[in-house]
Amino acid sequence: MQLLIFGKSGQVASELCLQAQAAGYDFVALSRDDVDVCDGDAIKAAIASNPCDAVINATAYTNVDGAESEQDLANVINADAPYIMAQAAAQKQVPFLHISTDYVFRGNGDKSWNINDPIDPPNHYGVSKATGERFITSTEGRNIIMRTSWVFSSHGKNFVKTVLRIARVNDALNIVGDQIGGPTSAVDIASALLNIAKQEYEKTYQTGTQIIHYAGVPCVSWAEFAREIVKKAGIEVVIHAIPTTDYPTPAARPLNSRLDSSHLAPLYGLSAPDWRIALDDCLKRIKANDTA
């Protein structure tokens, strides 16, 4: 299987490269220097010129607060770019795999969001990702849109690394305790994407968009997640759970980010990954690389 991956250095992109290499797939991963996804012609040329059986988009504008003031840039990267990728992949008749977010949902209530629930983003990052979903769905190709949440890994910027850093130099931390979601390891996301790409490659090409939810279980609050991180890392620190209202941010955050992944097994034989197992592996890697 030959893969064309947009993104090389991000949390998920790095894991895709490592795992694609380990699996012996032929793949090309494009960094920002290779293709700036703000350049639609460069995207089209990359898809036209690279032989591939699937296109995976691991690029995104992921600065949730920054997206409030950089709305146009977020729209280009999170909506226009994947639209062009989906169109070019459709022309080539190869599946297009894209990653979206829990932030497309409003975040009210306490029930897990189903793939068919109406989307209603609470912030501009979510709006740009939701527009991307809508654009992709409007194309004539085979598209898989994976919504995930609270991504962590041993590289890049993420909650696990931030908690480790601040926990080492403080006796107590205030962490939001009323936003609930599923922490998800970039390792697990990459593994699921490669698995799905292979399944799509092995079956007859059929147009249509499949949305899936792939998020870690069990659902927890950020404060509970932080407690588990410091406990596993052996750091003595008290974690106080605070309400979202005590931690104002430019972009509103959904309180309920629970994603229902029950459709994964019948569709792709996958299940929601246990983030506690992935966290052990992530902490080991951080320790080995001293990348916290």
Ligand SMILES: NC(=O)c1ccc[n+]([C@@H]2O[C@H](COP(=O)([O-])OP(=O)(O)OC[C@H]3O[C@@H](n4cnc5c(N)ncnc54)[C@H](OP(=O)(O)O)[C@@H]3O)[C@@H](O)[C@H]2O)c1
């Ligand atoms: N992070 C989360 O908590 C979270 C939660 C839910 C969903 N998601 C979704 O999961 C996916 C992967 O997220 P991630 O955490 O792996 O993101 P990430 O670590 O922020 O990586 C984003 C990647 O996009 C690349 N990129 C950004 N702008 C670009 C441009 N103009 N041209 C080319 N490349 C560009 C970055 O390249 P540079 O390294 O050169 O900047 C980087 O490789 C995204 O679709 C995101 O929306 C993430």
